[in-house]
Amino acid sequence: QKEVEQNSGPLSVPEGAIASLNCTYSDRVSQSFFWYRQYSGKSPELIMSIYSNGDKEDGRFTAQLNKASQYVSLLIRDSQPSDSATYLCAAFMNRDDKIIFGKGTRLHILP
Amino acid sequence: EAGVTQFPSHSVIEKGQTVTLRCDPISGHDNLYWYRRVMGKEIKFLLHFVKESKQDESGMPNNRFLAERTGGTYSTLKVQPAELEDSGVYFCASSPNRDRSRETQYFGPGTRLLVL
Numbered sequence: 001q002k003e004v005e006q007n008s009g010p011l012s013v014p015e016g017a018i019a020s021l022n023c024t025y026s027d028r029v030s031q032s033f034f035w036y037r038q039y040s041g042k043s044p045e046l047i048m049s050i051y052s053n054g055d056k057e058d059g060r061f062t063a064q065l066n067k068a069s070q071y072v073s074l075l076i077r078d079s080q081p082s083d084s085a086t087y088l089c090a091a092f093m094n095r096d097d098k099i100i101f102g103k104g105t106r107l108h109i110l111p
Numbered sequence: 112e113a114g115v116t117q118f119p120s121h122s123v124i125e126k127g128q129t130v131t132l133r134c135d136p137i138s139g140h141d142n143l144y145w146y147r148r149v150m151g152k153e154i155k156f157l158l159h160f161v162k163e164s165k166q167d168e169s170g171m172p173n174n175r176f177l178a179e180r181t182g183g184t185y186s187t188l189k190v191q192p193a194e195l196e197d198s199g200v201y202f203c204a205s206s207p208n209r210d211r212s213r214e215t216q217y218f219g220p221g222t223r224l225l226v227l
Contacts, residue, residue, distance in 0.1 A: 002153075004153070031212060032212045032213050036218075042220060043115070043202065043218040043219055043220045043221060044154070044202070044218045045218070046215050046216070046217075049213065049215070051213065088154065092211070092212045092213075094212070097167065097211075098156050098159065098167065099156070099216065100156070101146075101153045101154040101155075102153055103151075103152065103153040104153070
């Protein structure tokens with residue numbers, strides 16, 4: 001089992017709809033989770049971090065964490081074409097003492 | 112404030128040649144990381160510096176890779192001799208020396224390396 005797993009997509013979502021990105025992780029004791037956005041040919045950019053069970057909202061973005069299920073998600077409300085990018089899920093793995101990345105999900109917002 | 116910069120942005124070399132990648136972290140960031148992304152795969156950790164010291168180099172593929180961070184400022188990653196499987200995008204990231212489990216890592220634009 002990969003340490004951080006994501007569906008590679010592409011995930012196509014109509015403009016204005018909610019985009020839902022999902023991620024699972026293997027290290028049960030991981031405490032910190034991150035969502036990075038990467039536009040094609042650009043550097044990954046942190047958009048959300050979450051450390052506690054439940055939801056964390058920041059503008060149009062909501063991160064959700066369920067430690068019992070080892071599941072973290074990112075919701076993007078009112079999706080815009082500018083949200084089209086690859087979204088990388090990452091977890092700080094205590095046993096490795098480092099951040100481990102998933103492969104990323106390509107999101108395409110349809111105008 | 113300037114972000115993380117990397118040089119060169121692209122490099123095309125032949126198998127057996129040497130390439131040196133450079134990373135300038137954000138000023139004042141003690142932590143510096145090197146990552147690599149091979150096409151179709153996830154971003155993989157290579158190594159971590161705290162100031163000038165190698166904290167963790169468990170991700171370095173083999174002894175053809177050598178990283179340095181003289182003076183705790185910029186870092187170089189040298190590949191010698193390069194092999195075909197070394198092709199990929201090499202990212203550098205930096206962060207302040209705070210709680211590493213919750214830190215924001217700031218990524219550079221990456222160096223796209225192609226070994227022919």
